[in-house]
Amino acid sequence: MRKLFSLRYWRNTFVRVYRLLRSKDVALRDKLLFLIPVLLYWVLPDVLPYMPIDDIAVTMLVAQWFARYMENKYNSKI
Secondary structure (H helix, E strand, C coil): CHHHHCHHHHHHHHHHHHHHHHCCCCCHHHHHHHHHHHHHHHHCHHHCCCCCCCHHHHHHHHHHHHHHHHHHHCCCCC
């Protein structure tokens, strides 16, 4: 639980996501699996007015999931 509040942990997560998004080894379909939901949640927050989760919290949770999933799928740290 302590690592969830660590800035170093989240910086590392976003660096991993950036590298995955820039990698030519990751398929476009997989990149869009991350980008579309995050962008929609940032652009259309009023569509879900009863969601008590902030935009950045959703982005952080999806980024963590995306980094783990893609690294496992492509069997490497890009």
